[in-house]
Amino acid sequence: EKPDEEKFKPTISPYLKVQFWNAYSEGIQSADGARTQERLASYFRRGRAGLKGNLLPEISYNLMVSFDYLAKDENLSTKGTANAGTFSIWSFYFTWKLNSENDWLNITGGYFLPHLSRESTNSPWSVSSLDKAETSCYLRQFVTGKTNGISPGINIGGMGKIGTPTLLYNLSCVNRQDKTSIQTESWSPVVLGHFMLNFGDDEFQKYKYTFSNNVLKKQKSATLGVGFSKQGETDAFESSSTIGADATIYLGGLKMDGEYYRLSRKNESKYNAECAMGRVGYNIFLKKNWILEPVAMYQVFKGDDNYSDASFFDGSDKITDLGVNLISKPKNIKVNLHYIFHDGDGTKNHYISDEETPGNYAVLGIQFTI
């Protein structure tokens, strides 16, 4: 037996991230117009814990569990059903950086969120709005079968300079997973990707699987992206595809971002839907590294009537968010106060669900990341 070569000692570190929401909301309104009593309730919007580290210097991994909506009151108007304490695997993937000298080629395998649009892979811990745009959830659900989009498969991605701008790309092949399709007899893989060009100041320092929605410093930059997805026949449809574009622009303290994606599906008839989102925030730099960020967002989902044939949603779902964030990057703390106007129509979508429509709400949130 040969002597062991010098070994890299694998690293494994626990982490914890949490959004504790104190929500004041109108009640839920049922189909007959009756509305449950308004209320003030505390719960965890997001609870995440996990283990991350490196197996080898070039192979990193991240196992995340979630206990979102822990202790939520079911008659609050905010998103999500009550969670009495269950938690489950959110995502688990490992990334192999193939070249130590540049960032052009990284292979990710596992159970992960594929890159459908910029907002779909913006970190929920960094978004300026109260929550990630619901439009990215529609997009994920359309492509992967799940609102959170987490799918099993392989991703190839990287970044590097091509002349002056920086290119970021991600290309995935994943398996659809919604209840209908994971049991699909006719099977097709989902192929999808997202490409961004970053002009001006750098928005990204190195290849990472998720993006930040706020660099928390003054800079001038524009990052333009395009994304797409394609899938062939399954038991539920003949073919399905999405395409769209997104942009994130920093002008000193001002930050503007938005995206527009088009969802198309062919079954017996053709189905189209669209997801659009715009958000603007302004970073005000206070003493002791605190940042105050007033923000406004508008987002809309619209879908064709033949939702049943397309196995998706119809009508519209519109969210307007006005709020302010107080952020300390060194202290890993964000406090935010937002008011959400929620409106929509149709037969079946995230606003109209089970013949109940949620009311408007205000949230005072506290976010910790450890």
Place this chain on the structure above:
Amino acid sequence: EKPDEEKFKPTISPYLKVQFWNAYSEGIQSADGARTQERLASYFRRGRAGLKGNLLPEISYNLMVSFDYLAKDENLSTKGTANAGTFSIWSFYFTWKLNSENDWLNITGGYFLPHLSRESTNSPWSVSSLDKAETSCYLRQFVTGKTNGISPGINIGGMGKIGTPTLLYNLSCVNRQDKTSIQTESWSPVVLGHFMLNFGDDEFQKYKYTFSNNVLKKQKSATLGVGFSKQGETDAFESSSTIGADATIYLGGLKMDGEYYRLSRKNESKYNAECAMGRVGYNIFLKKNWILEPVAMYQVFKGDDNYSDASFFDGSDKITDLGVNLISKPKNIKVNLHYIFHDGDGTKNHYISDEETPGNYAVLGIQFTI
């Protein structure tokens, strides 16, 4: 961008606590009097793991998951249903200590056990009886809707000298969570609190969210407490309240504690129930820091007949516990041997459940905390 200020590095530590029970029990007796065969079976009465630490020096947190009753035989007479391996969030809270110079003001937010009585927040790892008094479970269930009492909300608490004695207080506002109430259309918050005065030697060194039931040293002290809760209208009742008192007394090696709480509810009629508990133990200090503690406990729940209108229990549930504990504080080990006499009557309560009554049992337990 300004240079980062000197940062406190957040701490995150895993922990593990376990009670492994080897139980010899009479079987379960069904309504027709038939009794399943007596048996000897091993299982985990309590399994808890978690992450705790500090986000900042003044902000601590504790995330606990439970896998209680792991591998329990359903026909054992001990408490709890079989658990084939599931685990879930037990509690998750963070505490902000507002003043570094004294302990008077601590704000706790999250999903936690509110202070209803002394026994309700005595640590299950420190109680002298085989288990925490079941009466505190009745009390918790009455107030919060759950036997374990863990609820989402906010708590304000603290401790300090007021003259010679030490005052400890905790005051919470939480959301009821039982299956009926979390979907309640008429909503009211639960307000509750607990106040203690510690005379003589100190029982508590600093403000902590849970209490020890055995200081494991000789001292002379008396800690007297009062607790209350109040809630207005929900779909299940017009109003609900509890009030009671408790005491913990050390006289050298002798320790005596007990509590009496009264539960009242108004719906179509008035409903009253009572929870009473008394416990006495004697710490015998052996070599090498081992302590031998013989102990006896009696507890009783009694409820009015109109349990259905009150959405609670009737009849009586009586537990007598005779046992002995062998404790090594430095080694984090407790070995205990107890015999439980369990008796009761009525239509629906923790003793009479699903028309089956459990028999008596003996337990040889081993407890580790890491």
Place this chain on the structure above:
Amino acid sequence: EKPDEEKFKPTISPYLKVQFWNAYSEGIQSADGARTQERLASYFRRGRAGLKGNLLPEISYNLMVSFDYLAKDENLSTKGTANAGTFSIWSFYFTWKLNSENDWLNITGGYFLPHLSRESTNSPWSVSSLDKAETSCYLRQFVTGKTNGISPGINIGGMGKIGTPTLLYNLSCVNRQDKTSIQTESWSPVVLGHFMLNFGDDEFQKYKYTFSNNVLKKQKSATLGVGFSKQGETDAFESSSTIGADATIYLGGLKMDGEYYRLSRKNESKYNAECAMGRVGYNIFLKKNWILEPVAMYQVFKGDDNYSDASFFDGSDKITDLGVNLISKPKNIKVNLHYIFHDGDGTKNHYISDEETPGNYAVLGIQFTI
């Protein structure tokens, strides 16, 4: 109060182990002969995480959770049902080494896999075949009621020299746990054990609860084992027992192992079944501590027709595995490529389940342990 004696500081370390499979498989075939479309899908065959360490120098523990089959496609022909993210306690036990000078006596308590045969307690991270022999799952299910065999109870085990050879023994008393038996009114404990003699070079360095199937070095040794189990009356049968033998032989790079176990049960009639497995691999030592191991395995389960009276399986389940492993022990990585021929007949067994039979499949697997 006496001053604390010098304390051993308990240790607690997280760990993570994973098998990521990329499977290409024929579809599932239903009773009418229709077969779902062939497919290529990625998922986690095994996902395990846990905490292990020592409470005291002589008391170790291991808590393991599993999220096996995470994101599996239900129409893949490989073993296991889809897992959308749930995870649960796999095992949790602690071992007390009674004598620091030798390894003859170790007591294990908790929720663990009892020693039924060598393959049943070979580590799944070390087996040369694509997966552990399914025959050991039949054996476990027969004895403990569960395919994974994890049961609550107590085990006594140890190892030491008796003359030239080394003896390893394990003897357990556990509680059956399948859905039928954990609610059994007539109760009997399960007593079982496994004994091995290791001749020639040492296969084991010290007493451990699980075994490695590949020492990853050249040596000459033969380890011969016998195992048994016995249980008396339950609601499902009058008595149940198993007996068998196993062998693991190293001849330089060549490794051969196999086992034969006989399963017997008495209810209204007598029932017999048998589990047999043979496996051969060859370790080729490459540069930089990589090992290439071509391997072949054949295994078969056969059961009598009266499966219903015996509350077990009938027919046959046959698996042939041809593959190659690439292993780096220092890097904790295994890459394996195997093709599985799966065949069988009968009314009810792991091959014939719910009137669907799985097809053959190829797997490219990657294994990490951290």
